[in-house]
Amino acid sequence: MRTPATDQLDRLGIAYQVLAYDEVEKTALEVARKLDIKLDQVFKTLLVRSGREFALAVVPGTAELSLRGLARAWGRPEAEMAALADIQRVTGYVRGSVSPLGSKRRLPVFLDLSAQGRRVAVSAGRRGQELLVGGDDLCRAADGTWTALCR
DSSP: OOOHHHHHHHHHTOOOEEEEOOTTOOSHHHHHHHHTOOGGGBEEEEEEEETTEEEEEEEETTSOBOHHHHHHHHTOSOOEEOOHHHHHHHHSSOTTOOOSSSOSSOOOEEEEGGGTTSEEEEEOSSTTEEEEEEHHHHHHHHTOEEEOOBO
């Protein structure tokens, strides 16, 4: 099934695979088990804010985002997690399906360095679907910035 994220990858000619799983799964560990992929390949996309500005942070599903590290990379004095009500309004995606690609608004995307040079799984923009894509290709497609994002 098509999503804005898959459309963006297709437009850029980037190879990817869509992996489907039972959408009841909520944690990176559960997703990795369902998809039979390594746990450290599953990444989550988080919506953050600084004042009235928003950005996306892509971090391993088993790690905790360093808001201080993100703010520093973003050039902002501070950053915080966006409110639940902001997710769909800003990205066009529902909670649990936020992709670093194809957001409703053009947002800065920051990717943790651990995704460099390897294939990672990120949300395809629909619950129960993950994109398996090269981290470097993902960064290029998202016009992202590599940085250390984990505590």
